[in-house]
Amino acid sequence: MIRLLAAELHRLRTTRASYGLALGLLAIVTLFTVGQVVTVDEFAPRDIGRQTLEVLSASGLFSFIFGILLASGEYRHRTISQSFLVTPLRWQVVLAKLVAGALAGFALTLAAGVVSVVIAEVGFAAQDIQFSLGDEGVARLLGTMLLAGVLWGALGAGVGSIVTNQVAAIVGSLAWLFVVESLLGSLVPDVGRYLPGVVFGELTDTGFGVEGGLSALGGGALAAAYVAVSGVLGVLLTARRDIT
Amino acid sequence: MTASFEPVLEAQALTKRFGSTLAVDELSFRVPAGTITGFLGPNGAGKTTTLRILLGLVRPSSGTATIDGHPYSHLEAPAGRVGAVLEASSFHPGRSGRNHLRTVATVAGLPRSRVEEVLSLVDLGGAAKRRVGGYSLGMRQRLALASALLGDPEVLVLDEPANGLDPQGIRWLRDFIRSLGGEGRTVFVSSHVLAEIAQTVDSVVIINRGRLVTHASLAEVAARTSGGVRVRSPEASRLREALAARGIESTPVDGHSFVARETTTEQVGEAAAHAAVVLHELVGENSSLEEVFLQLTGEAPVTSAEPGA
Numbered sequence: 001m002i003r004l005l006a007a008e009l010h011r012l013r014t015t016r017a018s019y020g021l022a023l024g025l026l027a028i029v030t031l032f033t034v035g036q037v038v039t040v041d042e043f044a045p046r047d048i049g050r051q052t053l054e055v056l057s058a059s060g061l062f063s064f065i066f067g068i069l070l071a072s073g074e075y076r077h078r079t080i081s082q083s084f085l086v087t088p089l090r091w092q093v094v095l096a097k098l099v100a101g102a103l104a105g106f107a108l109t110l111a112a113g114v115v116s117v118v119i120a121e122v123g124f125a126a127q128d129i130q131f132s133l134g135d136e137g138v139a140r141l142l143g144t145m146l147l148a149g150v151l152w153g154a155l156g157a158g159v160g161s162i163v164t165n166q167v168a169a170i171v172g173s174l175a176w177l178f179v180v181e182s183l184l185g186s187l188v189p190d191v192g193r194y195l196p197g198v199v200f201g202e203l204t205d206t207g208f209g210v211e212g213g214l215s216a217l218g219g220g221a222l223a224a225a226y227v228a229v230s231g232v233l234g235v236l237l238t239a240r241r242d243i244t
Numbered sequence: 245m246t247a248s249f250e251p252v253l254e255a256q257a258l259t260k261r262f263g264s265t266l267a268v269d270e271l272s273f274r275v276p277a278g279t280i281t282g283f284l285g286p287n288g289a290g291k292t293t294t295l296r297i298l299l300g301l302v303r304p305s306s307g308t309a310t311i312d313g314h315p316y317s318h319l320e321a322p323a324g325r326v327g328a329v330l331e332a333s334s335f336h337p338g339r340s341g342r343n344h345l346r347t348v349a350t351v352a353g354l355p356r357s358r359v360e361e362v363l364s365l366v367d368l369g370g371a372a373k374r375r376v377g378g379y380s381l382g383m384r385q386r387l388a389l390a391s392a393l394l395g396d397p398e399v400l401v402l403d404e405p406a407n408g409l410d411p412q413g414i415r416w417l418r419d420f421i422r423s424l425g426g427e428g429r430t431v432f433v434s435s436h437v438l439a440e441i442a443q444t445v446d447s448v449v450i451i452n453r454g455r456l457v458t459h460a461s462l463a464e465v466a467a468r469t470s471g472g473v474r475v476r477s478p479e480a481s482r483l484r485e486a487l488a489a490r491g492i493e494s495t496p497v498d499g500h501s502f503v504a505r506e507t508t509t510e511q512v513g514e515a516a517a518h519a520a521v522v523l524h525e526l527v528g529e530n531s532s533l534e535e536v537f538l539q540l541t542g543e544a545p546v547t548s549a550e551p552g553a
Contacts, residue, residue: 077334081299081330081331240303
């Protein structure tokens with residue numbers, strides 16, 4: 001298992017797409033944080049930390065896509081045969097990908113968080129505005145963002161194990177998150193507040209949640225449950241799949 | 245390792261359906277240890293599906309496929325037991341050949357030094373740090389072979405390893421497979437062109453439309469090269485009757501020519517003289533192994549009607 005995980009991480013480290021995705025995320029975070037620092041007047045001072053670090057919810061989406069890529073990429077490049085030849089017990093391969101997705105989500109969010117906080121610290125300090133990592137709100141937000149990154153990354157790996165067509169998995173997921181969920185959310189709010197995208201929002205409490213939604217704890221628990229379900233489905237489907 | 249009659253690879257009544265398509269149909273064969281066995285059949289005969297079932301990648305609809313008596317998924321440390329080359333294109337194009345092998349070695353728990361060993365074994369050392377996307381087909385095949393050899397397996401399963409190789413590459417591959425066999429390994433290698441592997445294998449398992457056609461030594465297959473005789477005569481039908489009276493079967497090609505089976509030009513010439521039939525052409529056809537293969541798999545007419553064939 002450790003060897004499988006090491007191989008997954010080696011795969012990620014030696015693939016250019018990993019760095020492309022990470023750089024894309026860091027570019028977005030940098031632009032947004034710089035924008036916040038420059039236009040700081042428009043905020044109520046007490047919300048500075050939250051408003052600034054909200055961009056880190058982008059790292060959730062990036063972690064999710066990263067997870068999809070890492071799980072479905074082996075099907076796209078047809079290297080999955082090789083993986084199953086070396087490890088015929090396929091659940092181990094899927095589990096390694098879930099863990100790798102979680103670690104990648106953590107790493108991406110951490111990198112984005114560091115970039116954002118450093119820019120904010122420096123930028124706000126220059127304007128004599130109080131912003132500190134020590135702030136309880138900021139620290140808590142970073143913590144839940146990291147947890148969300150972990151869960152998003154694992155969820156992506158789960159989804160990528162279920163839908164192995166990379167394009168279908170990504171397009172389908174984005175359509176679900178941004179179209180289906182908002183439709184369901186407005187049409188059937190009682191269902192909408194329990195949908196994955198919403199509960200991940202509740203976990204980080206960044207305004208992507210809905211009125212009357214779950215608490216951060218409840219959201220986190222339900223998000224973890226979604227990850228578990230995607231992982232179990234991924235294992236079951238992968239075990240039965242013909243690799244032709 | 246000594247050759248024994250214990251089967252290493254075994255298929256028993258193997259059947260696989262993809263929807264309404266019957267890809268493999270009650271296929272049974274055994275590959276003895278220490279032999280090089282060819283796995284032949286035209287494209288779409290079910291070779292790849294059979295190999296993938298043997299390797300645990302595809303689940304059979306019924307029947308069993310075993311390696312050393314066990315399904316692939318029950319093997320401990322399978323990389324050290326069986327090496328497989330499935331398709332040369334199955335590499336991430338952005339990773340280098342060495343990185344690909346290192347990933348496999350990591351999972352299989354093999355030392356990195358082994359990566360360098362197999363790289364030099366397949367003469368790929370010089371290209372190891374280049375991205376696989378830039379490799380030629382021949383280099384990819386070598387990388388696939390290197391990958392299969394990482395665990396130093398006793399059994400090798402190769403699916404169409406000669407596909408897309410130039411003549412030089414095919415010769416290299418042939419020598420390479422022979423040297424693997426010389427080390428006492430069991431090699432099961434598929435091809436849709438008999439000539440590619442005829443000089444390499446001890447015996448062949450021939451399948452067509454998912455069913456076993458024959459499993460025989462190459463010598464036995466060659467013995468079926470019952471030479472045909474192509475005859476052209478203005479009185480073809482009368483000559484055919486005369487031949488039939490002597491127990492020689494024949495197949496018409498067109499109104500004036502036919503092919504007599506399992507006979508010689510001498511016999512046909514004598515029969516023609518006896519029946520006082522004029523001959524315009526009498527050609528002994530040394531059917532090549534390839535033609536026997538085509539006959540066995542029923543993929544082509546018994547003889548070609550092209551002029552000069």
